Amino acid sequence: MAEIIDGKEVSQHIRKEVSEEVRKLKEETGIVPGLAAVLVGNNPASEIYVRNKRKACGEAGIYSEEYKLPEEITESDLLSLIKKLNEDEKIHGILVQLPLPKHINEAKILRAVSPSKDIDGFHPENVGYLVEGNPRFIPCTPHGIIKLLDYYKIEIQGKEAVVVGRSNIVGKPVSLLLLHRHATVTICHSRTKPLEDVTRRADILVAAMGRANFITGDMVKEGVVVIDVGINRNPDGKLTGDVDFEKVKEKASYITPVPGGVGPMTIAMLLWNTWSSARGSKDS
Ligand code: GUN
Numbered sequence: 001m002a003e004i005i006d007g008k009e010v011s012q013h014i015r016k017e018v019s020e021e022v023r024k025l026k027e028e029t030g031i032v033p034g035l036a037a038v039l040v041g042n043n044p045a046s047e048i049y050v051r052n053k054r055k056a057c058g059e060a061g062i063y064s065e066e067y068k069l070p071e072e073i074t075e076s077d078l079l080s081l082i083k084k085l086n087e088d089e090k091i092h093g094i095l096v097q098l099p100l101p102k103h104i105n106e107a108k109i110l111r112a113v114s115p116s117k118d119i120d121g122f123h124p125e126n127v128g129y130l131v132e133g134n135p136r137f138i139p140c141t142p143h144g145i146i147k148l149l150d151y152y153k154i155e156i157q158g159k160e161a162v163v164v165g166r167s168n169i170v171g172k173p174v175s176l177l178l179l180h181r182h183a184t185v186t187i188c189h190s191r192t193k194p195l196e197d198v199t200r201r202a203d204i205l206v207a208a209m210g211r212a213n214f215i216t217g218d219m220v221k222e223g224v225v226v227i228d229v230g231i232n233r234n235p236d237g238k239l240t241g242d243v244d245f246e247k248v249k250e251k252a253s254y255i256t257p258v259p260g261g262v263g264p265m266t267i268a269m270l271l272w273n274t275w276s277s278a279r280g281s282k283d284s
Helices: 007-029 044-060 075-087 106-112 124-132 140-151 171-180 195-199 262-281
Strands: 034-040 063-069 093-096 160-164 184-188 204-207 225-228
Touching (some): 007 140, 044 262, 075 093, 075 106, 140 171, 140 262, 160 171, 160 195, 184 195
Parallel strands (some): 160 204
16 A cells, blocks of 8 residues: 655645745845746636735745737747747746647747746756756656655666556656656657556556556556546546546555645645746846
8 A cells, every 4th residue: 555645745845945045045045036927818726826826826925917918929029038038137037827728829928938037947948957867947746756766765767667658748748857866768659659568567656647647556556656636527527637546555665646746746846946936037
């Protein structure tokens, strides 16, 4: 029976640390870290994420602004807003909540964010630094996953890490972070055949493909450490991860719950990156 990895608890520690650092930065330099959150359209999940991110900023002493834009906004109006935020001295971090509406070219928008304010770490320049092993901003969810493993003193070096999902937000960056920590990393996806042969090899399994309860008990080996990045809604409205928690926890040594696992860590690392950006700005 697995030990439950408590993301709420770990995130509280990190948020306390960030609050303390924000206070010190303010005292020593007068700089108050500032985050601009840009939300396009009425995606209910995105609205909740942005609300939670801003609330957490307030609690950490980070200034935040929200730009809630209509679904029909043009790409050029969105680019103009980003340009204005790039030049705004109060703002150290710009977060464009994804996904964006179909008529907007996501890559173009992410490239428009100044790399020095790209606290999500999605700009190709920052992706490059991450690939190189010399990151400026580590994407928040992958960063949070590594913090969870470290907090529970779970060894990464030399382990077989299997990442299911190859998104730019989670799958690819978390694979790089695990690789940099000397895991042997395999990235799987919807066309991996047979997927269960690969997932059964995992000492550390990261499930990030966005399909409810997809990882079943027979797809993992005894003692596996399971990190569930999924946030799906059951037909009854209940939140559920990508892992069949009840079955998999019987075999795992550690497992993250949904909610209360990876989710709170994403927010904590966003605060961390915003503080880190503001601290960096004092030297430039
Ligand atoms: N959508 C899902 N996860 C994320 C994230 O970490 N950052 C942003 N900006 N959008 C997201």
